Amino acid sequence: MESQTQPALRVQFWGTRGSLAKPGRSNVRYGGNTSCVQVTSAAGTLLVLDCGTGIHDLGRALTVNGKKPVRGHILIGHTHWDHIQGLPFFTPLFVPGNEWDIYAPRGLGQSLRETLAGQMQYTYFPISLEQMGAKIRYHELVEGTFNIEDIKVTTRYLNHPALTLGYRMESGGATVVYACDHEPFSKPAEVASCEFNLRDRRHVAFLTEADLVVHDSQYTAAEYPQKVGWGHSTMEYAMDVCRAAGAKRLAFTHHDPLRDDDAIDQLVTAVRAEKADELLPLEVFGAADGMVVDIAANAAKQSEISAGSLSAVITDSAGVVEHSVLLAVANPAFAKSLAEAAHSHRLRVLEAKDGESALRVARAEHPSLVIVEEGLPGTDGLAVCRALRGADPADGNDVPVVILAGVEDRAAGQAAGVTDWLTPPFSPTYARTHMQAWIMRTSCRWQRAARPVDEAQRLATLRGLNLLDTAPQERFERITRVAMALADVPIAYISFVDENRQWFMSCQGLSSKETPREVAFCAHVVVLRQRLIIPDTLQDPRFAENPLVTEGPRIRFYAGFPLILPDGSCIGTLCFVDTRPRQFSEASLRAFEDLADMAKQEILTKNG
Numbered sequence: 073m074e075s076q077t078q079p080a081l082r083v084q085f086w087g088t089r090g091s092l093a094k095p096g097r098s099n100v101r102y103g104g105n106t107s108c109v110q111v112t113s114a115a116g117t118l119l120v121l122d123c124g125t126g127i128h129d130l131g132r133a134l135t136v137n138g139k140k141p142v143r144g145h146i147l148i149g150h151t152h153w154d155h156i157q158g159l160p161f162f163t164p165l166f167v168p169g170n171e172w173d174i175y176a177p178r179g180l181g182q183s184l185r186e187t188l189a190g191q192m193q194y195t196y197f198p199i200s201l202e203q204m205g206a207k208i209r210y211h212e213l214v215e216g217t218f219n220i221e222d223i224k225v226t227t228r229y230l231n232h233p234a235l236t237l238g239y240r241m242e243s244g245g246a247t248v249v250y251a252c253d254h255e256p257f258s259k260p261a262e263v264a265s266c267e268f269n270l271r272d273r274r275h276v277a278f279l280t281e282a283d284l285v286v287h288d289s290q291y292t293a294a295e296y297p298q299k300v301g302w303g304h305s306t307m308e309y310a311m312d313v314c315r316a317a318g319a320k321r322l323a324f325t326h327h328d329p330l331r332d333d334d335a336i337d338q339l340v341t342a343v344r345a346e347k348a349d350e351l352l353p354l355e356v357f358g359a360a361d362g363m364v365v366d367i368a369a370n371a372a373k374q375s376e377i378s379a380g381s382l383s384a385v386i387t388d389s390a391g392v393v394e395h396s397v398l399l400a401v402a403n404p405a406f407a408k409s410l411a412e413a414a415h416s417h418r419l420r421v422l423e424a425k426d427g428e429s430a431l432r433v434a435r436a437e438h439p440s441l442v443i444v445e446e447g448l449p450g451t452d453g454l455a456v457c458r459a460l461r462g463a464d465p466a467d468g469n470d471v472p473v474v475i476l477a478g479v480e481d482r483a484a485g486q487a488a489g490v491t492d493w494l495t496p497p498f499s500p501t502y503a504r505t506h507m508q509a510w511i512m513r514t515s516c517r518w519q520r521a522a523r524p525v526d527e528a529q530r531l532a533t534l535r536g537l538n539l540l541d542t543a544p545q546e547r548f549e550r551i552t553r554v555a556m557a558l559a560d561v562p563i564a565y566i567s568f569v570d571e572n573r574q575w576f577m578s579c580q581g582l583s584s585k586e587t588p589r590e591v592a593f594c595a596h597v598v599v600l601r602q603r604l605i606i607p608d609t610l611q612d613p614r615f616a617e618n619p620l621v622t623e624g625p626r627i628r629f630y631a632g633f634p635l636i637l638p639d640g641s642c643i644g645t646l647c648f649v650d651t652r653p654r655q656f657s658e659a660s661l662r663a664f665e666d667l668a669d670m671a672k673q674e675i676l677t678k679n680g
């Protein structure tokens with residue numbers, strides 16, 4: 073193997089299928105194994121990216137042909153099943169004398185070791201993680217740069233429902249980027265016109281001048297509008313970001329399980345032809361199980377890479393990554409509530425009372441998150457954001473900046489580079505859930521409903537009914553009991569959406585009489601003014617991290633029907649809720665609607 077022409081990096085694909093292993097006669101050429109890619113440096117440093125089912129064949133190859141004992145590094149992008157399912161079948165982990173380091177993004181929840189051990193519990197698998205014979209070390213990563221032998225590795229958060237890192241590997245002047253399970257940060261219309269927002273431009277920078285980019289491209293641009301929020305890219309977007317980055321080659325991967333060999337061939341040919349008129353050369357191909365790509369050394373680039381100073385950001389499981397949040401908030405009640413949310417994540421809190429000191433603290437302390445109130449004394453919130461964005465990259469010009477304001481100004485915010493808005497009122501739970509997402513640079517999959525335009529009239533009508541906070545009445549109880557039986561659901565209720573809460577006129581299967589409005593699914597129906605059916609809340613970016621989904625009563629299915637009174641006010645809903653995903657026929661949904669009409673008639677009937 074030691075020859076003059078040895079590549080600086082050799083990339084071998086072992087699994088290129090997304091989501092689900094898909095063997096079969098029509099998938100012979102691209103293969104059916106889920107994500108696994110081997111990267112080997114000229115000096116023999118062995119990296120394994122993800123451990124989907126493809127890692128099984130890699131394990132056999134290492135056992136049969138490799139040097140003994142085996143020394144390697146497994147870099148996991150995220151711990152969704154299709155990226156870790158092969159791990160218990162990777163035989164080199166069971167051989168005493170072998171040494172492995174396993175790396176994955178550090179979450180705010182359980183440790184990497186606990187997560188991996190979870191899929192090997194007795195219920196799922198006969199052998200536990202502890203029974204693996206090799207010496208295994210676990211490392212949890214944040215964004216940054218570190219060295220593995222002769223390979224420089226840079227990590228970057230991707231956009232996926234689970235906390236996910238992409239890996240950029242550089243050695244001998246050759247660069248390979250693995251960006252799997254990533255969705256555009258920009259809105260679909262912006263993606264279509266290549267007008268990338270700040271976070272997508274950061275993604276482009278991550279791919280800069282790579283010799284090979286292995287990129288998620290599960291969907292096509294035509295399919296994407298139906299797949300927004302699922303955490304995957306389109307072939308067209310992958311090409312556009314690679315071209316903007318000046319990358320040389322692009323391997324499409326995470327092939328949709330619905331595509332066979334011919335379908336992948338056709339899509340690659342079509343997308344290649346569609347983008348062929350572009351000036352910048354970019355070689356694109358569909359990655360296939362078993363494919364090998366060699367990248368030659370490049371002496372000119374090599375010196376440039378080794379000159380920079382490396383910030384090691386890697387920690388083992390016992391270490392603590394210290395994140396801090398800068399709160400430039402004048403309102404004492406909001407400052408207190410945000411500080412509580414920060415403390416619940418063990419975040420260090422930095423405070424500033426005016427715009428100038430906010431900028432000074434941000435530059436000196438490099439916080440992981442900045443929350444700034446709009447009407448701060450001195451410089452206002454948007455000006456602080458603009459100043460931070462204009463700073464040197466070394467001073468953290470890409471720190472997430474959240475503006476606390478009574479009203480969102482999306483256009484001004486986008487121009488200033490604002491990451492997100494926080495509008496009062498918000499609960500500590502809401503602040504805590506979103507704070508985690510901002511710091512981890514992922515999207516928070518819990519949205520509050522907006523206030524409807526006729527809010528004042530609506531509230532007046534609701535209160536005029538004199539039903540809020542009254543005792544249960546048999547005529548409403550009867551309706552929710554029938555609802556429960558008709559849909560065969562454990563929970564059914566009539567909800568009135570009040571100013572800051574939803575209150576249950578009648579409720580079967582829940583012990584509480586009300587919940588905060590920000591968690592209420594029904595608050596969305598009041599804005600939509602039409603039925604809202606959510607077959608599976610975990611698949612819906614508006615509700616997947618809503619506390620009513622992640623904690624009790626763990627709503628998985630929701631069907632809400634609006635109660636619109638003759639004056640046009642939508643005061644609340646009749647709801648059907650289940651703790652498992654459900655599908656109903658149109659005929660059933662119409663029967664539910666009839667029941668909602670009956671509830672409305674009862675509301676309009678005077679008491680007694």
Ligand SMILES: [Zn+2]
Pocket residue numbers: 090091152154155253326
């Ligand atoms: Zn995946």
Ligand SMILES: [Zn+2]
Pocket residue numbers: 150152232234253303
């Ligand atoms: Zn995933």
